[in-house]
Amino acid sequence: MSARPIEPSGSQSGDRVPCETARMNGNLTGYARVSTEAQDLAAQYAALDALGVSRSRTYVDHGLSGTNRERPGLREALAACWEGDTLVVTKLDRLARSLPDATAIVAELTERGTRLSLGSTVHDPKPRGPAPVQRPWHGRGVRG
Numbered sequence: 001m002s003a004r005p006i007e008p009s010g011s012q013s014g015d016r017v018p019c020e021t022a023r024m025n026g027n028l029t030g031y032a033r034v035s036t037e038a039q040d041l042a043a044q045y046a047a048l049d050a051l052g053v054s055r056s057r058t059y060v061d062h063g064l065s066g067t068n069r070e071r072p073g074l075r076e077a078l079a080a081c082w083e084g085d086t087l088v089v090t091k092l093d094r095l096a097r098s099l100p101d102a103t104a105i106v107a108e109l110t111e112r113g114t115r116l117s118l119g120s121t122v123h124d125p126k127p128r129g130p131a132p133v134q135r136p137w138h139g140r141g142v143r144g
Contacts, residue, residue: 026084030058031077033094037063047090066097083113
């Protein structure tokens, strides 16, 4: 039930092959969760490693359900994210188990200008490129 960064496993960050998120500006912050103490985090650790997330910047919740938003590891992971950073989670169900919670977390990250990576899919709150040009209305009426 403790929330703490994962201790480094001896591998150097240069040993990992980062995904697209690692090539973006800002820090990568990882989050992993298991619902019971008996569950294994190995698959989540391996996926986060493969995505280029440093173990020292990964936060974990042990034995806590995703239906409860009050999780120390999640709170610390969100607090560690700033504008331009990316929160990396292996799957959506590790982050939240309800649509309202997932929506609230994404809204919080968006407000901070933080990207969310679910596996290798990245949600970036910043628009890319110039705003679309809107065509002015020329006073044409709608015929009924």
